[in-house]
Amino acid sequence: MQRWIRCAALAASAVYLALGIVSCGGKRESEKAGTLNVAAFKGGYGLDFFEDAAKEFETERPGTKVKVWGNPRVWEQLRPLFVAGKPPDLAYPGWGMDHWPLVYENQLMPLDEALAGKPWSGEGKWADTFEPALLKLGQHDGKQWMLPYFYNINGWWYDKALFAKHGWTPPKTWSELLALCAKIKAAGIAPITYQGKYPYYALHGFLFPWIVSAGGIQAFDDMQNLKPGAWKSAAVIRAAGMIRELADKGYFQSGANGMSHTESQMEFVNGRAAMIPCGTWLNSEMREQLPKSGFEMAFFLPPTLDGGVGDPTNIDIGIEPWVVPAKGKNHQTAIDFYKYMTSLPKAKQFVERKGTLTAIKGSDAAKLPSYLVEPAAAFRASKAIWSVEYIQWYPKLGTASQNATAALLAGTVTPQEYAERLEAAAELARKDTETPRHTVTR
Amino acid sequence: MPSSGGTRRSRTTDRGRAWFVAGFLAPATLLYAVFVVLPVCQAFQISLYRWRGISEQKTFVGLANFQRLAGDEVFRQALGHNLAFLLVGGAVTLGLAMAVAHAIHGNGRWARVIRGVYLFPQIISMVVVAVLWMFVYNPSFGILKASMQSLGLGRFAMDWLGTPGTALPAVLVTFVWHAVGFHIMLFSAGLRTIPAEVQEAATLDGADGMLRFRQVTLPMLFPVLRVAIVYMVIGALNVFALVYLMTVGGPDRRTEVMLTYLYEQAFKHSDFGYGTALAVANFAVVMALSGLAMLLLRRDPTEARA
Numbered sequence: 118m119q120r121w122i123r124c125a126a127l128a129a130s131a132v133y134l135a136l137g138i139v140s141c142g143g144k145r146e147s148e149k150a151g152t153l154n155v156a157a158f159k160g161g162y163g164l165d166f167f168e169d170a171a172k173e174f175e176t177e178r179p180g181t182k183v184k185v186w187g188n189p190r191v192w193e194q195l196r197p198l199f200v201a202g203k204p205p206d207l208a209y210p211g212w213g214m215d216h217w218p219l220v221y222e223n224q225l226m227p228l229d230e231a232l233a234g235k236p237w238s239g240e241g242k243w244a245d246t247f248e249p250a251l252l253k254l255g256q257h258d259g260k261q262w263m264l265p266y267f268y269n270i271n272g273w274w275y276d277k278a279l280f281a282k283h284g285w286t287p288p289k290t291w292s293e294l295l296a297l298c299a300k301i302k303a304a305g306i307a308p309i310t311y312q313g314k315y316p317y318y319a320l321h322g323f324l325f326p327w328i329v330s331a332g333g334i335q336a337f338d339d340m341q342n343l344k345p346g347a348w349k350s351a352a353v354i355r356a357a358g359m360i361r362e363l364a365d366k367g368y369f370q371s372g373a374n375g376m377s378h379t380e381s382q383m384e385f386v387n388g389r390a391a392m393i394p395c396g397t398w399l400n401s402e403m404r405e406q407l408p409k410s411g412f413e414m415a416f417f418l419p420p421t422l423d424g425g426v427g428d429p430t431n432i433d434i435g436i437e438p439w440v441v442p443a444k445g446k447n448h449q450t451a452i453d454f455y456k457y458m459t460s461l462p463k464a465k466q467f468v469e470r471k472g473t474l475t476a477i478k479g480s481d482a483a484k485l486p487s488y489l490v491e492p493a494a495a496f497r498a499s500k501a502i503w504s505v506e507y508i509q510w511y512p513k514l515g516t517a518s519q520n521a522t523a524a525l526l527a528g529t530v531t532p533q534e535y536a537e538r539l540e541a542a543a544e545l546a547r548k549d550t551e552t553p554r555h556t557v558t559r
Numbered sequence: 560m561p562s563s564g565g566t567r568r569s570r571t572t573d574r575g576r577a578w579f580v581a582g583f584l585a586p587a588t589l590l591y592a593v594f595v596v597l598p599v600c601q602a603f604q605i606s607l608y609r610w611r612g613i614s615e616q617k618t619f620v621g622l623a624n625f626q627r628l629a630g631d632e633v634f635r636q637a638l639g640h641n642l643a644f645l646l647v648g649g650a651v652t653l654g655l656a657m658a659v660a661h662a663i664h665g666n667g668r669w670a671r672v673i674r675g676v677y678l679f680p681q682i683i684s685m686v687v688v689a690v691l692w693m694f695v696y697n698p699s700f701g702i703l704k705a706s707m708q709s710l711g712l713g714r715f716a717m718d719w720l721g722t723p724g725t726a727l728p729a730v731l732v733t734f735v736w737h738a739v740g741f742h743i744m745l746f747s748a749g750l751r752t753i754p755a756e757v758q759e760a761a762t763l764d765g766a767d768g769m770l771r772f773r774q775v776t777l778p779m780l781f782p783v784l785r786v787a788i789v790y791m792v793i794g795a796l797n798v799f800a801l802v803y804l805m806t807v808g809g810p811d812r813r814t815e816v817m818l819t820y821l822y823e824q825a826f827k828h829s830d831f832g833y834g835t836a837l838a839v840a841n842f843a844v845v846m847a848l849s850g851l852a853m854l855l856l857r858r859d860p861t862e863a864r865a
Contacts, residue, residue: 200612200614215828315807372698375698375810376697380693380697529723
């Protein structure tokens with residue numbers, strides 16, 4: 118009897134073991150060669166557009182299989198795949214990815230050759246179908262590593278209906294802003310709310326536009342180029358002072374400093390705050406929460422300083438790059454699929470279906486939703502664009518600047534102290550020999 | 560003097576029994592080794608490298624990550640916050656749990672209902688707990704603001720999570736709210752193991768109320784209390800989801816804890832070597848403090864008196 122139990126116990130452990138080994142070593146379906154493996158961040162725009170594009174591509178290229186997968190935290194899954202040398206063939210890792218280390222450690226394929234080739238349809242170079250200023254954001258050391266698809270313009274938002282009801286107009290200058298805030302506050306509405314839990318938004322919405330306005334685009338380029346002193350320049354202190362002035366005058370919604378992006382955006386959508394800084398993704402992010410009627414989301418550029426030296430047409434844009442991993446198995450198909458996605462008809466379709474602008478020239482000729490008309494016009498009118506790149510180039514400086522901004526908004530540091538803190542963080546970035554340096558060129 | 564045959568027989572049974580036990584232990588031991596021991600060893604190894612966590616490219620840097628850690632102001636700050644979770648959050652949780660468990664001692668219907676109510680936070684996911692309390696603290700429509708205003712305390716209503724001075728206490732309240740139910744259950748179970756005769760005898764001897772609690776109940780609950788304290792040490796030093804969801808460690812690192820800092824270093828800054836060094840440090844702190852707790856609490860006061 119005991120012998121039997123013993124045997125049974127041993128057999129059971131053998132089964133345990135076998136199961137463990139089998140489940141560890143199982144080969145995944147997706148690794149089958151010949152299938153194009155596309156990983157994409159599933160954000161406000163979803164995956165459906167890319168999935169549909171994949172189906173169309175399969176009919177365009179009989180015999181080709183395309184598998185699109187992704188989720189809202191796809192960057193966390195992509196890391197181990199890159200480490201294991203089994204990355205997807207084409208990836209859109211999303212905003213949470215620290216992209217540049219992929220370049221530093223040779224995980225990406227340079228795309229210059231592909232860009233010199235033909236686009237999906239028509240003549241000329243594929244490169245010429247992109248907005249050049251946006252293409253430039255994916256370059257380093259003279260090579261193209263990342264490609265833009267849609268792009269975001271950062272600015273401020275208001276509700277046209279609310280403004281019309283009170284006879285307000287979006288402010289173009291600082292003095293207009295202060296005058297308007299006083300009126301809005303008197304009407305019992307919080308003039309400005311912001312996504313305080315993530316100081317990233319305040320950098321894009323308040324600090325950097327006012328630095329560009331106070332010191333010109335060069336002042337911001339110098340900061341991103343880590344020029345000594347640039348992070349504590351007069352323009353930085355001036356812009357920080359403007360943020361404090363709004364806070365001290367009670368023009369920020371009380372409590373905004375602890376609000377997440379959704380919380381503060383809900384305040385705006387529900388009319389408890391009149392203005393909010395955000396990128397052009399705002400509408401798609403809040404789509405489900407928008408009031409059924411009487412709400413008309415509209416965009417305007419951050420008010421500029423009266424007599425500021427910056428060119429008021431300069432705008433803050435950002436891309437979320439796509440990459441072709443060097444160790445992918447189907448480079449050519451990946452490039453062809455991306456060429457298909459960036460063909461003018463597909464890009465226009467993306468603009469129409471997703472309500473955001475793309476980096477493909479002429480794609481804004483699509484039927485734009487009302488909230489995109491102003492941003493598209495601002496992009497066309499801009500004499501130069503700037504993009505907040507240092508957060509991705511130097512993540513530690515990115516974190517330090519965001520923490521300092523939280524302190525500035527909370528009022529625990531003065532503008533002068535704030536600038537000193539930023540400069541100290543920039544000094545650490547200058548001394549960091551492990552992270553390759555980047556430069557903004559004009 | 561046993562016969563040689565007898566010895567042989569007993570030895571074979573012993574060996575058989577050993578095999579039998581080993582057979583049952585093997586799968587668990589193996590799984591433990593592969594999924595717990597091995598990764599821990601690997602972590603120690605990775606902490607000696609500079610690694611971006613994006614390819615196999617690693618550079619050996621010796622103890623450089625630990626040198627950096629020794630001078631890291633943010634780590635010290637984060638550790639301080641963890642200790643606040645332990646010393647403030649833990650003490651409040653255990654004190655509250657003990658008081659409630661003692662008050663609802665018994666098996667009446669209400670005692671069971673109350674236990675259920677307190678246990679409720681424990682069975683919902685941490686994500687839900689965090690979101691729930693973000694609603695409570697919401698400075699625009701949160702019930703905390705509303706209730707303070709209705710009590711005439713409107714001027715104390717503020718941006719709890721966005722103000723540097725109140726963010727940590729606000730998260731601590733949520734931590735206690737979440738943890739207290741489990742400990743009430745633990746102490747309630749402990750209280751039920753104390754024989755009624757002992758309590759009665761104490762009462763007859765004139766020990767009642769606080770005296771009886773201090774001299775009889777508490778010492779007899781000691782083994783349970785010891786478990787609760789060690790459990791609290793581990794929980795408070797490994798807090799992550801609650802902080803990450805409620806404040807992301809902000810504003811300006813005022814709620815940063817060891818594990819949120821680790822996440823930042825590894826995933827946002829692609830510094831997996833340093834992130835792993837932080838994990839090793841976290842492991843050492845948890846081991847040291849739970850070891851210390853066990854050492855200080857090793858003597859059962861009821862045994863000491865015997």
